[in-house]
Amino acid sequence: MPASLAAHGVGGSTDLPIPFLYAMVGASWALTISFAVLALAWKEPRFTAEPEVDGPRPRRPSLALLGALITVWFLGALYAGPDDANAGLGAFYILVWVGLVPLALLAGHVWRDLSPWRSIQALVGRLTGRPDGYVAYPAWLGYWPAVFGLLAFVWLELASPDPGDIGAVRLWVTVYVVVTITGGIVFGPRWHDRADPFDVYSYVISYLSPFVRDRRLDVHNPLRTLPQVQVHPGLVALLATLLGSTAYDSFSASSFWQSKSVSVLGQTLTMVGFCVVVAVLFQVATRATGGVTPDERAGLPGRLAHSLVPIVVGYIFAHYLTYLVETGQAVVFALLSIDRDISYVLSVHTSTLAALKVSFVVAGHVLAVVAAHDRALIVLPRAHRLSGQMGLLLLMVAYTFTGLFLLFSV
């Protein structure tokens, strides 16, 4: 019954609002650079996707073993640990969910190597002689199962009656594990590529990694890899879910929202509403161009979707950085059963933290605008290149202003 709205299931304090001046500086930079890119930037595409030839390299057994050990450890803490102050709960909400993003940025899609569900699928596939499962994964399903998985997660974290309730988290994880293992056995590895919410999340973010390409160290310009994100049905919805739910998380901590007593249903609908608004605006803005056939127009949102990734990552970093670094320490100490003082290195340096947060948002925005501009040069007809990008550019500015507004007002 009871809930902890501001607590993300783990509790602890949240960041101070960023000062108004910082939000203004960030917003003006974002606006200026956006239009500079539009007006002055290159007229020929520079970051055309180099097609990935053979698909991803095989999984690395040592990392698969490591992933299995970590999974056993986390699940052991979650299910065998105490009902109060359960370290597995923190591991789930912070190390897995929030840690996934920096992991993918630094190390690429290592989730693919670590995933114990992929290991189980491979083992079962070998034993049954069905390495690709029993049923071909339907192409029309695309990323949609992952979208619903992500929605189920953010619902648990942000809108469910009690995100900190150990029983609820155990139930959620049980359902996730059963569905993921079953899906893998039935549909083969494709299930993990398209339907496992965490695997897909990591997959998409990994294309923004400047250090790793195809899971091997290879320092490069991430704008060259970003367009390689595979477009399947549900990609826009996936990114909109990540951005919209994070915005809802900020919004739900506002005095305005806290002063109302909103039912679980009301919270759920509001959260989903945030995601739907983000998605619908993107669909409309990317289609707003002349000179294309109806079929081409319908394909535009997907072909431009990768440009949302930097905005998502920038905003998630701004929103969750303190949570990951500071509450994350508490979780690690609890998992290791050691008693150490937590370093609040970010929280105590309020100005630096605010500057970092604004920098993440603005850097994400700039990368997004550049990625969108480059792709627009490919997908838009020559006569409509400038006007055709305008909708998406304005929408990105709107996303970023909203993000900065939430950071400064809540």
Place this chain on the structure above:
Amino acid sequence: MTRIVAALFAAVLLVAGCGGEDTGKVSSTPNPSPDKASATEPADDAVVVDIAIRDGKVTPQGDRVDVKVGQKVTLHITSDARETIHIHSQPEREVEIGDGDDIEKAFTFDVPGQIAVEAHELDVTIVQLVVRP
């Protein structure tokens, strides 16, 4: 491209440096309105938050209360029902309230940030303590 990002980053950090560790610049209303039953004492060394739980309602609800790091914060709670107050600081703190209680609990907070004070049973955020350096 890389240069743009680097320059941008530097610019923002520069602003941060010029601004210094911000003290007392408040973007929201400094104190919750007095009619909402919370008040700040005139002296800067203590904050008292009056909380009333009556007929399943909590006053105030969702207000912001500004405090300084290390400043004493007293929660003055009157309640006609059993309730658990959660203080989402680090570490978390809890106050158990009994039926008909009229109690005061004092806290200080050492880390800047926003701390939600919640009535757990009623599922309401009473106040958000905005702890500034």
